[in-house]
Amino acid sequence: MSSYPPDGPPQTTLRQRLADLRGPAVPPRPLDARALAALAANPGCGRRALLDGAGVDKTALAAALGSPAAFGQSQFAIVRGNSFEARVKGDGGAELLRLTHARLGGGAEPPGPDARVPDLTAAGPEGRAARTALALREATAAGTWTLLDHPMLALEVAGTPAYLEPDAVVVHPDGRWTVVEIKSFPMIDGAADAAKVGAAARQAAVYVLALEQTAGKLEGAEVGHQVLLVCPKDFSNLPTAALVDVRRERAVTRRQLERLTRVEELAEGLPQGLCFDPARPAAELTEAVSAVSAAYAPECLAACELAFHCRERARAAGEPAALGRSVRGELGGLATVEAALAAAAGAHSADGPGTDPTAAALREAARLRAEALASAAARPPYQAPETPECPC
Known part of the structure; x- marks a missing residue:
């Protein structure tokens, strides 16, 4: 070096x-x-x-x-996802705004021809983030349905800015901002795979945190903690939507990032x-x-x-952590796998015999394991019953 x-x-x-x-x-x-x-x-x-x-x-x-x-995703999954997202956002985002109004519209009028889709192009991520912030400010002040397609959000992480690009953000006439996640996995009978929904919720929670930093500088802006998840309906290519509450994921992510x-x-x-x-x-x-x-x-x-x-x-x-965080926590002061094996074999700690409860538990576990193995070895080997010959 x-x-x-x-x-x-x-x-x-x-x-x-x-x-x-x-x-x-x-x-x-x-x-x-x-x-x-x-x-x-x-x-x-x-x-x-x-x-x-x-x-x-x-x-x-x-x-x-x-x-x-x-x-990463396979090339087929990427193409399928891009095709579905283009379908959802087609015709000026009319279908996406309709789904948003159906799930989160409240008493607002449905989106009409006056719905806005501002141009967010700018030079570099910093420029795009500044253009997005301006579009959010203008949409909140205008009080009309607005769809931000692939906006750029800034979030400070460990002292450095990170630039994030959600699928879409919808601004409601009352000033609420809703994060939209568009996924290509199916939603069958109104429910999707729980693991995939959980991953989408954790991802959307990061977008919510980034939006909150921008909303804190604007009067009348509010970031919704319910994310609109848009997926193909059943086994078709037609979009359907469900609400995902990300308050728990947002709180966990914020605490961990801090x-x-x-x-x-x-x-x-x-x-x-x-x-x-x-x-x-x-x-x-x-x-x-x-x-x-x-x-x-x-x-x-x-x-x-x-x-x-x-x-x-x-x-x-x-390192015991290689076996899992729970194993590392159970071993307490035994910092290595070798130390745990030595304790199970009966080696005394520096503080004297019998003073470490973790070592005592390991010795007891080793004793029970040895007894179980000895008992299994003493049993006669299993013999399958003879099958009578077929008379035919």
């Missing part, structure tokens, strides 16, 4: 520091709501917080480390010259990644591109 002169590192801005970590020639990878929801689910992982804050492409980094992870260590604090503790550019040698990248603390758990396998690399390192270090 490169190093700076002995008289100390140059004074750089946080943005330049993050660019150096990412690699000067590597463009930043923007955070999306799905990544933020996964980040909020594991706020103790400084590794993910730093890499996401710096805009590192974790998919390319995992491949360079030799532990690639397959994430617990994240600020990116500048994580960057300050790293050696100068550290870089996560996937073009660098694997040995150098392994050293760089190891310099940032991680909090691996089996749940990471479904949410983080570096999960396989972190799992390998956790297993090599004998």
Whole structure:
């Protein structure tokens, strides 16, 4: 790795520091709501917080480390989703506004020809976020149904801005803002797969938090905590909608995001010259990644591109968290798997025999397991009954 002169590192801005970590020639990878929801689910992982804050492409980094992870939708699913979204938003968003009025219209007049779909194009994510904020302000003041197609929202995460792009936001005549999530999984008999709905709710909660930051600066604006989930009806391509209350997911996500260590604090503790550019040698990248603390758990396998690399390192270090957070919690002061096995075998702790209740419970579990295995070995082997020959 490169190093700076002995008289100390140059004074750089946080943005330049993050660019150096990412690699000067590597463009930043923007955070999306799905990544933020996964980040909020594991706020103790400084590794993910730093890499996401710096805009590192974790998919390319995992491949360079030799532990690639397959994430993302299939090409067929992407095409199907785009086709369904185009159908929902066709004709100036008339069908989407109709579904919104049917589920959340209250006493308002149904959307008519005066419904607005403002142009949100601008240069760069900062420009698009500013254009979206202006469109929200104008729509709230106008008091008419307004559909914002793929707006850009800004949310501060660990001291750095993240730019998010929901499928749509509908502004009601009374000033309410509703997040719309359009998914291609079916809604059969008015209900969709619970796991997929839960993932959509966690993703939508991030959009709600971002909208609340904008709404706090406007008089008369209110962000609804009920998200409109639009899916294909039964096995057709016709859209239907259901309301999803995201107050719980919003509260959890907000609390977890507030617990994240600020990116500048994580960057300050790293050696100068550290870089996560996937073009660098694997040995150098392994050293760089190891310099940032991680909090691996089996749940990471479904949410983080570096999960396989972190799992390998956790297993090599004998970390109980590799077996699950619940196992780590049950083991208490036993910090490694080797220490837990030693306690189960009867090794005494430094405080003296019998003083550690966790070690005593492990010894008792080991004794019961040994008795069960001995009992099973003493039983005669199972013999299947003879089957009479067929008379035919």
